[in-house]
Structures are given as structure tokens and as C-alpha cells.
Amino acid sequence: MKYQGPLLGVVAMTFVFGVAVATSVPAASLTTPDSFDNVQIDAAVGGEQSFSALEGEGPAVSRDGYVINTPTPTPTPKPVASSSSSGGSSEGGYGGGQCQAGSDAIGESVAFSPVYPDGYRMSDGFGPRSEGFHKGVDMLNSSGVPVHAIADGVVIAASGNGGTGGVYTSIAHKVGGQAVCSMYMHFIDGSLTVGVGSIVTAGQVIGLTGRTGNATTEHTHFEMYGADGVRYDPMPFMAEHGIG
Structure with missing residues (x-):
């Protein structure tokens, strides 16, 4: 104790x-x-x-999966050949060779139409005049009046508002097995409805009456030519096919 x-x-x-x-x-x-x-x-x-x-040990980590999609660029469509653009651009040609080639690529024209079904007033005709030799005829009409293709065919030339012809187009036809081409000038800028390669039918509206290029008033300067490229008076042809 x-x-x-x-x-x-x-x-x-x-x-x-x-x-x-x-x-x-x-x-x-x-x-x-x-x-x-x-x-x-x-x-x-x-x-x-x-x-x-250490490998194989420890808690597993779960992650959500994801996918990255890279969009494929969409090609920009190429514009259809057309002469309705301004700036004086032109496509195709309106010589004898182009006339023949266009005619060879299409069938026979079986229908015809006046340039102006409702009529027009004739101004200068085909032949000599004070400014020089006139290679076509001038058909006067009011601004904006539709212009019609004279026959079935294919467009071989088209232009924007540049040069003496202003806005114009040329169409190849096959008539009686022969190459026949028609040309139309001075449309209103932007009114042309066809481009090179367009297939047209008789009476189809191809543009509107204007005064672009070397023109002092609203009208359509109309020409015709063949595989030799030489312009001739279109009035006899038009009278023959009832479209004068």
C-alpha cells in the first residue's frame, strides 16, 4: 500500500x-x-x-464519346452561258462557221414566226445608206416590246451591252437542209432570255426591244446569213415563210 x-x-x-x-x-x-x-x-x-x-488498378473513368464532322464544301455551280449580263461580255460567234456548226447540231425547222407578231414600223432597209452598207433591216417598236425567234434553232452567239450591236443574240436554224442564221440587236440591257447553246422554238420571246449599242431609238436590227457568213436581205425569206 x-x-x-x-x-x-x-x-x-x-x-x-x-x-x-x-x-x-x-x-x-x-x-x-x-x-x-x-x-x-x-x-x-x-x-x-x-x-x-499502377496499370489495371484504380477506379475507371467513363467519358462520353463525340464525333467531329467536317462539312464537305459544296461546289459553286457554274453559271449557264448567258448574254444578259452587262459589261460588254460576249460568247459564241456569228460567222459562217458558227452558223453551219449550229445548223448541223439541230433538226429541221418546221415552224416560223414574225419578229413582231403584232406588227412594227420599218425604218432603214437592207442595202446602202449614208452611214455605209446596212447589213440588215431596222424594225421600229416601243421600248420593252417582246422580240420573237423566227424559227426553231439553237443560240450560237450572245452578248451583253457592248459594241455597236448592244445586247444581241444570233440563232442557227436548218431550213430545207441548209444553214440559215438570224441575228437580233439592241435589246434592253438585262432582258435577253437565252444564252449560247439554248434551244429555242419559233415564236419564243428572246428579249425586249431597246436601244443599246449604236442606236438612236428603240428598234430591233435584224439580219440573216448562211454558212458563208454573208448577210442578205431577210425580207424575201420572211415573205416566203409568211413572217414578213
Whole structure:
């Protein structure tokens, strides 16, 4: 019983020390979770540090899949050959060779139409005049009156508003097996409805009466020619086919 005092003191000190440790050290530092077994931490003084998980261990990470679609550029469509544009651009040709080639590419013309079904007033005719030899006839009409193709055919030439003819077009026909071409000038700018390669029918509206190019009033300068490219008086041909 004489040791009771010192023994109680030792027990008390041990209890106090235990409480101090329990309250100052985190519980996590006193245990080693199983999830840390597969973690490696490499540290070196003055060097790089790395962290890695061992292959095949650790929680799997799920990510949503995605697809990047790169749109395919859409080719810009090429414009159809047309003479309705301004700026003096022209396409095709209106010589004898083009007339023959166009005629060879189409069938026989079986229908015919006047340039102006509702009539017109004749101005200068075919032949010599003070300004020089007139290679066609001038048909006067009001601005904007529709101009018609005289027969079935294919367009071999077309132009914007440039040159003496202004806005014009030329059409190849086959009549009686022969190449026959008609040409129409001075349409209103932007009114031409056909372009090179267009197939037209007799009586089809191809443009509107204007005064573009070398013209002092609204009219259509109308010409006809054949495979030799030589212009001739169109009035006998038109009278023959009832379109004078």
C-alpha cells in the first residue's frame, strides 16, 4: 500500500499522454487504406516529381464519346452561258462557221414566226445608206416590246451591252437542209432570255426591244446569213415563210 501514491501518478500521466496524442494527430495518419497500395509517388531532391497509378488498378473513368464532322464544301455551280449580263461580255460567234456548226447540231425547222407578231414600223432597209452598207433591216417598236425567234434553232452567239450591236443574240436554224442564221440587236440591257447553246422554238420571246449599242431609238436590227457568213436581205425569206 506504500506504493499506491506513485503508481496512481504513473497511470494518470499515461492517460493524459494518450489523450494528447489522440486529439493532435489525424486519424488518417495512423492508418494505411487499401486504396493507397497501388499508388506510387516518386520524389527526388532537385528533380521532377511524378504521380502514377499502377496499370489495371484504380477506379475507371467513363467519358462520353463525340464525333467531329467536317462539312464537305459544296461546289459553286457554274453559271449557264448567258448574254444578259452587262459589261460588254460576249460568247459564241456569228460567222459562217458558227452558223453551219449550229445548223448541223439541230433538226429541221418546221415552224416560223414574225419578229413582231403584232406588227412594227420599218425604218432603214437592207442595202446602202449614208452611214455605209446596212447589213440588215431596222424594225421600229416601243421600248420593252417582246422580240420573237423566227424559227426553231439553237443560240450560237450572245452578248451583253457592248459594241455597236448592244445586247444581241444570233440563232442557227436548218431550213430545207441548209444553214440559215438570224441575228437580233439592241435589246434592253438585262432582258435577253437565252444564252449560247439554248434551244429555242419559233415564236419564243428572246428579249425586249431597246436601244443599246449604236442606236438612236428603240428598234430591233435584224439580219440573216448562211454558212458563208454573208448577210442578205431577210425580207424575201420572211415573205416566203409568211413572217414578213
